[in-house]
Amino acid sequence: MSSNQENLNHHQSWPTRSLILVVLVFLLLAIVTILLTAPFAAILGPGTYALAGAAHGLFAFFLLIVSTIALYLAFRLFTNRIKAFPDLQLISTVISVLSFIAICFGNWIYIPYRAATSNSPKAYFLANMPEVHRVFFEFKEYIALFTLPLSVAAAFILWRYGKELLERRDLRNLVSLLLLLHFICFTIAFGLGAAVTKLRPI
Amino acid sequence: MAETKIKSTENSCNGIAIAAAISAMLGMIGLGLSAVLAEHSPAISAALQRLGQLWMPGAGGIGPYSGKETVAVIAWLGSWLVLHRLLGKREMNSALWTGIFVVGVLAAMMLIWPPMWHFFS
Structure with missing residues (x-):
């Protein structure tokens, strides 16, 4: 695999990984917010x-x-x-x-x-x-x-x-x-x- | 059928499996019998409560039920230990023992069906 091809793969996969990371961070924030604020006792x-x-x-x-x-x-x-x-x-x-x-x-x-x-x-x-x-x-x-x-x-x-x-x-x-x-x-x-x-x- | 063509790794007898199933059935019958006996004898009910309180946290709150669970566990695991040793290296009649297992489980279900308890009184 040429160096250019490796770079291309890297540039293609990185946005996907960063998108997953962003979604996970948002999910984590949502879960933490719900756990801290929801009236579970009720x-x-x-x-x-x-x-x-x-x-x-x-x-x-x-x-x-x-x-x-x-x-x-x-x-x-x-x-x-x-x-x-x-x-x-x-x-x-x-x-x-x-x-x-x-x-x-x-x-x-x-x-x-x-x-x-x-x-x-x-x-x-x-x-x-x-x-x-x-x-x-x-x-x-x-x-x-x-x-x-x-x-x-x-x-x-x-x-x-x-x-x-x-x-x-x-x-x-x-x-x-x-x-x-x-x-x-x-x-x-x-x-x-x-x-x-x-x-x-x- | 090619998907299930997998070579045997060892040649085991079916006694181990039969022992596991029959001991489960004996545990269930133990539970059913203790339920019936506790229903008809206050002395047995009190004894079962004391038995459960020997080891189970919060057993005082659930009464003789804790003792019935204890009897079931002893009958299940105790018989498994014995049957595993007795049948572990034997090839058993699967149809016969599976039949005994099914009849035993059905009998245990009958023993725990409360309207049946009055038939024993």
Whole structure:
């Protein structure tokens, strides 16, 4: 490559890089401004557990996205047409971690939910709509826990066997099944959690 | 199909995978059984609460739920340790064990469905 050609490339790439830099600086400024001035306390709501509740919902939402991708990759694995096997290994690990984090925050906000006060969500439901607590919330709090062993088992098998798994139909089926069950358990818990929160937030 | 033609790097038995799946199922059944037992016995419910309070931060605030989680974790990880050692070097009947896994998970789901708890009383 001649010296003139190198100079030309340099002059062509520099404006693009500087534009990206400018956009990043503006984005950073916008984020800092929002973080410093936005009244987050108002949107989170009152209460000691508002932040924990928001974190639980946020991580559950992330998990919804990632477990949907995992379900698609599990289907590709089941049909033996998967191209992104390393992605499936990574995503199964991510859903395991997100399940664990969502469960931890869920435990935390379960404290105000079942608090022995007249205005706690549990007291409200028992007084006004007992089935919401006795059937739907009780089921939600248990089935949410199923997501962790299912995703950990899937991730473990995917990493332990690696690409050897692609040649074994029985193991492909088992991992696909684990990820399908994880998705079913998670979406039930997510849907019921959203419904209960809509009726009576913490 | 060319996209999936990848050579094996090692020849592993399926016992390791079966152990991982069955232990997950046992953890779920442990959770379901502890939920049913706590519903029908105040003594077991109190014992589960004490069990959770042994190690879980804030367990006092969530009652016997902390103990049910503890039972589930012990059943899951404890059985995984044992089954991994027992089945790790064995080639298992995949169809049979996958069937057992599915039936077990469905049974665990039935155990945590609150309207079912009254059938045991």
